[in-house]
Amino acid sequence: MEVNKIKNGVKISGVSDLDLAQTLDCGQSFRWVEENGKFSGVAYGKKVEIYYENDDLCIDNTTSEDFEAVWREYLDLDLDYGKIRAEVSALHPVLKEACAYAPGIRILRQEPWEALCTFIISQNNNIKRIKGIVGRLCESFGERIEDYYTFPSAEKLASLEAEDLAPIRAGFRNKYIIDAAQKVAGGEVNLEKCRTLEYEQARAELMKIKGVGVKVADCTLLFGLHRIEAFPVDVWMRRALEKLFPDMTENDFGDYAGIAQQYIFHYSRMHPELFE
């Protein structure tokens, strides 16, 4: 991987296993907008535009320093997904098929608080509407920088009441967001600790929050704390286990169960007939 400066950003050659649509628009992050092949979004308080020019990955509106400090990690560029995919593929023939179907998925390293908050919003909801709510949350309570808004901090939201969130139109989830903000800002829930806790304990830590069950906790751990070793539960995965992997249990998915799950999820969503 080689990083070079360009007019207003950086160009990285030798990036493999990264498809922008598969990664930025697959329901793990809700702040990326695609416009003819270019994805613009905000993370860690910075807004960039990401796209491919031939085989080179370009990130506009950034610096080499920010690439090293933020985007290299955010896009998980130091993890060898080719190797992981090979390992996962070897576990089961259907898993091999799923890996080959969307080989450009990576697990983003999002900010833990943003992941927690957006997956609280995601419950019983659809991606289009989640994006709208998250957008309004940022515009209403985030920090304005030039022409964009950062994701509001837990501290900021902790100072509000559920009714104050009415403008974002998240419905019954408003009270959950406030509860999460208060527990995170107040230290009752320690997100950073969830990186190293035993998985079940990390889950329990997050589930102290009202509106956080196993599913939201698992998504937070996977997408916000990079707990790629665990197999998140949800209705699609249960169906996938029954129909596609009747001979496997969650424990058979190896050290990269979280990543395997993403390949399976993408595959199963694109082939709903497999579950009829």
Place this chain on the structure above:
DNA sequence: GCCCAGGTATAAA
């Protein structure tokens, strides 16, 4: 209008 969305809290069996 009706159904549903990568769920969760709460109240019954």
Place this chain on the structure above:
DNA sequence: TTTATACATGGG
């Protein structure tokens, strides 16, 4: 300990 229902909102 398992199974049903409400929950806010808006897209299809």
